[in-house]
Amino acid sequence: MINLVIVGSIGLDDIKTPFGKISSTLGGSAVYSALSASFFEKPGVVGIVGRDMPQEELKALKNIDLSGISKGEKTFRWEGKYEYDMNEAKTLKTELNCLSNFNPSLPNSYKNAKYLLLANIDPDSQIKALNQLKNEPFVILDSMNFWIKNKKEKLVSAIKKSDLVLLNDGEARQLFNTPNLIKAGRKLLELGPQYAVIKKGEHGALLFSYDSFFSAPGYPLEELKDPTGAGDSFAGGLIGYLAKHNKTDEKTIRQGIIFGSAIASFCAEALSTKALLKIKISDIKERYEVFQKIREF
Numbered sequence: 001m002i003n004l005v006i007v008g009s010i011g012l013d014d015i016k017t018p019f020g021k022i023s024s025t026l027g028g029s030a031v032y033s034a035l036s037a038s039f040f041e042k043p044g045v046v047g048i049v050g051r052d053m054p055q056e057e058l059k060a061l062k063n064i065d066l067s068g069i070s071k072g073e074k075t076f077r078w079e080g081k082y083e084y085d086m087n088e089a090k091t092l093k094t095e096l097n098c099l100s101n102f103n104p105s106l107p108n109s110y111k112n113a114k115y116l117l118l119a120n121i122d123p124d125s126q127i128k129a130l131n132q133l134k135n136e137p138f139v140i141l142d143s144m145n146f147w148i149k150n151k152k153e154k155l156v157s158a159i160k161k162s163d164l165v166l167l168n169d170g171e172a173r174q175l176f177n178t179p180n181l182i183k184a185g186r187k188l189l190e191l192g193p194q195y196a197v198i199k200k201g202e203h204g205a206l207l208f209s210y211d212s213f214f215s216a217p218g219y220p221l222e223e224l225k226d227p228t229g230a231g232d233s234f235a236g237g238l239i240g241y242l243a244k245h246n247k248t249d250e251k252t253i254r255q256g257i258i259f260g261s262a263i264a265s266f267c268a269e270a271l272s273t274k275a276l277l278k279i280k281i282s283d284i285k286e287r288y289e290v291f292q293k294i295r296e297f
Helices: 029-037 055-059 097-101 123-130 145-150 152-160 169-176 181-190 230-245 250-267 281-294
Strands: 004-007 011-017 020-027 043-050 065-072 076-081 090-095 115-118 138-142 164-168 195-199 205-208 213-216
Touching: 004 029, 004 123, 004 230, 020 029, 020 055, 029 043, 029 230, 029 250, 043 097, 043 230, 065 097, 076 097, 115 123, 115 230, 123 152, 138 230, 145 152, 145 169, 164 169, 164 181, 164 230, 169 181, 169 195, 181 195, 181 205, 195 230, 195 250, 205 250, 213 250, 230 250, 250 281
Parallel strands: 004 043, 004 115, 011 076, 043 065, 115 138, 138 164, 164 195
Antiparallel strands: 011 020, 076 090, 195 205, 205 213
16 A cells, blocks of 8 residues: 555656756656655655656656556656756746646555645646545645646645645745745645745745744755756655654654755756666765754754
């Protein structure tokens, strides 16, 4: 039985940064999240790919159950580039293809999972996937500015069904029309989740709960080549850590945030998923220890 389910996009990306470019590489929110979670717990992925998806790309996904992936005609594609300000990608082209008709269907072996990551995807699909689980899993939800702009009401409905919501700083400001991240974090909690995390890219992340606040630092990277998927890697590392320890108390969530941040830092050091496919859990633990030293005073 799969204890951790990740629902999200699976695609082929064309990425260009000042430090290199790569074409038709495996990407998507479910891919980065699942690779990161797999360092702690074997996840089951729910997504859709087209007949044009090279099988060798999917075979690279080790310790990940792929039985929740359905087939369509043509794979979702994204093309983007980064300037020297690597905090924001400029989307050059998006082809939804089979993702536009994605109707998530969970295998029976997934339906008793205790942990669910609704990675960045249409909130309608997020809600459909959540409704197929038989128990009451711990739900982490991630989203993006596109859904805030075009499906805000449905996204808010999905947030109300989640236990922890993830947004980056720009998305949090956009959702609540405020420049103040503390206000945005508190307003996220008012919608119903137990926890809210606002990601700040290279500057770390903020965790909000009803009675406390936690500020996680960013890892001091000297090599930054491609931040694509770093936020998804953060989410996957966080929920993978929670699933491994089967705990969702605030102390464990704080630890999971640091492990997620460590994995995200590796992700940004190489194009696409290349770093995630090479690192080991021992590498991640070393960076976790660096984070601990950064916060000592």
